[in-house]
Amino acid sequence: MKCILMNKNKEVLVAEYNETSKFFDKIYEVKDINYAPYILKSFYLNDNINDVSFRTNLSEWFKGRGIPSWRDKLDLLLHRLNITAPYELLDKAFGLSLSDQYWLKPEGSNISYDDINFFDNDFDYSEFMEASLSINNKSITSDKSLKTPNNTTDGMLRKAWIIENKTRYLIKGGYKNDILQPFNEVLASEICKRLGFEHVEYTLDTYKDMVVSKCPCFITKNTEFITCYQIRKNMERYNNNQDYEEYVKELEKEGIKNAREKLENMYILDFLILNEDRHLNNFGIIRDVNTLKWLDVAPIFDNGQSLNIQDYSDEEIVINNQGRLFYEIKPFDEIIKTVKDLKRINISKLDGIVVWFDDLLHKYQSITNISDRRINGLCLVLNRQINKLKELIDVDN
Ligand SMILES: Nc1ncnc2c1ncn2[C@@H]1O[C@H](COP(=O)(O)OP(=O)(O)OP(=O)(O)O)[C@@H](O)[C@H]1O
Ligand SMILES: [Mg+2]
Structure with missing residues (x-):
């Protein structure tokens, strides 16, 4: 697929993205490298835009946006989502995330960032949340449930982005069967609040008889x-x-x-x-x-x-x-x-x-x-x- 790597509305580069191998086979044109993901900066060579090392790092960066292989209970999640590897999810929602503004735009399409970003546009999270956090063995039935920023969350813990009163919150469970993590998050918030440290505010919530932590997104559209x-x-x-x-x-x-x-x-x-x-x-x-x-x-x-x-x-x-x-x-x-x-x-x-x-x-x-x-x-x-x-x-x- 010929596509443009975008940073919000800025074109970063035009490339051939191989949807089977998940590799960037060719770079056609670099529009503005300054807007590329920061980690790619050191691999970019002005005089050889098709340098293998650059394309490898670009491919790894993109693949790395998917759910990591060390996610707790990943096998179960993949089974419930009916896919074999987390990077398959990257094709479902342009690789968009709630931690940054990068996405892959198919060349020639007239899709705009405003129409698809998850900061403005609501997403259906309930099925993914259940697949990720619940002990019930329920599979995802609708493709709509795969068009979410949950395709691009990092980290070991089972988690899901949800929306409440327009705010995007990250819900996180405990590790394996231990439930202390959410309490530690809330304790950390209380310490930070009292000592005046800038922090993400975590609260406790329950989801299907499980205690989870909940925190608002600290990133905005800008x-x-x-x-x-x-x-x-x-x-x-x-x-x-x-x-x-x-x-x-x-x-x-x-x-x-x-x-x-x-x-x-x-x-x-x-x-x-x-x-x-x-x-x-x-x-x-x-x-x-x-x-x-x-x-x-x-x-x-x-x-x-x-x-x-x-x-x-x-x-x-x-x-x-x-x-x-x-x-x-x-x-x-x-x-x-x-x-x-x-x-x-x-x-x-x-x-x-x-x-x-x-x-x-x-x-x-x-x-x-x-x-x-x-x-x-x-x-x-x-x-x-x-x-x-x-x-x-x-x-x-
Ligand atoms: N409130 C937030 N707003 C925006 N992005 C967030 C927020 N919380 C987490 N993230 C992003 O999601 C990633 C995973 O979240 P987090 O580190 O809380 O998960 P984890 O499973 O506890 O991770 P680890 O593997 O380090 O234990 C973070 O590295 C960060 O990129
Ligand atoms: Mg982490």
Whole structure:
């Protein structure tokens, strides 16, 4: 299929997209490479637009927009959607997403972004949501249910975009049969709210007797989310603290205000809730798709994989003490040292939050069956981390 890679209304390039192999076989013309997905920037050669490496990366980028192979219960989802691989979904709705504005326009068609984007145009989500999150074995019956931004969601957890009062929300379940993730998301939002960290607001909801988290889309028709992974791809790799420092510099160079402070906020949150999952696609920046200006650090999101208690005994709670700092996995006590200014944190704002979390977990206990013992353990660990941070702030003062 001859098609145009679009970024909202801008033409990026004209190419031959092979719908069978899902590969871009030929590039006919590059219209404006500046509007291409950020990750492709470093692979583009002016004098050889058909360079294999560029086409391979373009193809991988496009395929990578599909649901990843590590999605929890993917086999079941594919079966219910009646397809064999997630990338088959990319042909169903132009590859559109709710995290950016890229799409593939068949050459010669008069389809416009305004008519198809999922920010303005409603989509039918109920069948996909059921296929993705429900335990009932129900298959999708209507092709309309495959014309949704759910074809292009990343991440391990089962999830679905829904619409309520015109707002697009992402609904996420727990991992396998563990139900703690949604509660951790809500705890993270509460911590961020109290400490004044810019964040995506997660709330709890129930779907067919399951507790899920729900958060509004943080992207608009005029913006895109660019992950740290994409930004780093083009930069030298040191496998130490310098990766973080160079990233901060890059954001500052592009005019993002308070970039360091905002990243520090994220690592403070990770310390408090022992978030193990701050990989490079779980944070990034927001860019204006019209002007290409880097606007801000993306609000803190995806904090579910936290408070991971591995074992309890009467004397001790064993927890995973390792988090992520760029390419390194290391103890939270080490990661927190990258925060240069802890004095600005008003830790007393967290007073009472452990009781608040305890109440929240108990409130849903009849659905989640999380034991009293586990709730107690989770609250003890949270309390311990808050006290540890208090001590670090005191040392700083
Ligand atoms: N509120 C949002 N608005 C816009 N895009 C979002 C939002 N939340 C998540 N996304 C996009 O969807 C992707 C997957 O979401 P998220 O990271 O929350 O899922 P996950 O399954 O918990 O991921 P992981 O595999 O990291 O555990 C994100 O990397 C981001 O690109
Ligand atoms: Mg994620």
